[in-house]
Amino acid sequence: GAGVSQSPRYKVAKRGQDVALRCDPISGHVSLFWYQQALGQGPEFLTYFQNEAQLDKSGLPSDRFFAERPEGSVSTLKIQRTQQEDSAVYLCASSPGPGKLFFGSGTQLSVL
Amino acid sequence: AQSVTQPDIHITVSEGASLELRCNYSYGATPYLFWYVQSPGQGLQLLLKYFSGDTLVQGIKGFEAEFKRSQSSFNLRKPSVHWSDAAEYFCAVGPSSGTYKYIFGTGTRLKVLA
Numbered sequence: 001g002a003g004v005s006q007s008p009r010y011k012v013a014k015r016g017q018d019v020a021l022r023c024d025p026i027s028g029h030v031s032l033f034w035y036q037q038a039l040g041q042g043p044e045f046l047t048y049f050q051n052e053a054q055l056d057k058s059g060l061p062s063d064r065f066f067a068e069r070p071e072g073s074v075s076t077l078k079i080q081r082t083q084q085e086d087s088a089v090y091l092c093a094s095s096p097g098p099g100k101l102f103f104g105s106g107t108q109l110s111v112l
Numbered sequence: 113a114q115s116v117t118q119p120d121i122h123i124t125v126s127e128g129a130s131l132e133l134r135c136n137y138s139y140g141a142t143p144y145l146f147w148y149v150q151s152p153g154q155g156l157q158l159l160l161k162y163f164s165g166d167t168l169v170q171g172i173k174g175f176e177a178e179f180k181r182s183q184s185s186f187n188l189r190k191p192s193v194h195w196s197d198a199a200e201y202f203c204a205v206g207p208s209s210g211t212y213k214y215i216f217g218t219g220t221r222l223k224v225l226a
Contacts, residue, residue, distance in 0.1 A: 042216035
């Protein structure tokens with residue numbers, strides 16, 4: 001597609017539910033990033049893939065968060081047993097190389 | 113440690129007035145520097161970026177930014193603000209080679225008075 005696509009656009013989950021957020025990067029982009037943006041804050045790094053390899057997951061806040069990119073294209077961020085503090089906008093970005101980062105519109109997750 | 117500081121959480125200006133948003137960074141190597149804008153409910157749109165060369169860079173929507181190495185700053189400016197510029201602005205740093213995470217500031221929310 002022309003840009004980075006994220007789905008769903010909005011997700012409401014009950015506390016304790018598992019959720020899966022999808023990211024379709026720009027075709028051919030090797031690098032893919034997930035960021036978490038809490039209300040009124042800047043994006044915080046979660047994890048980074050180069051092709052299918054997850055090279056950095058230092059930003060994942062707990063072992064309830066898991067990300068994958070099995071074929072080096074589409075990526076899924078999974079949150080198990082969601083908590084209220086997980087409520088945020090989750091942004092995906094892809095990059096063809098240094099200095100070029102393209103963001104999707106994000107998934108707004110609300111945990112009730 | 114790598115970090116980005118945007119000291120102004122909120123800024124209010126009148127339409128037609130000039131604007132300067134501040135950004136200071138800490139980064140081990142020479143980074144790429146970025147300014148992004150985010151409208152409510154939207155993703156991040158790149159305004160401009162700097163890596164090397166002329167320290168004054170021009171971006172979209174009439175924005176410009178000046179890199180000052182001695183001050184570790186990359187302030188964003190616009191000579192005359194339009195009501196449509198009301199949004200949140202984020203400064204970020206990223207790797208100049210290889211691939212690594214980009215680090216964002218906490219943002220400055222701009223309000224424009226008619």
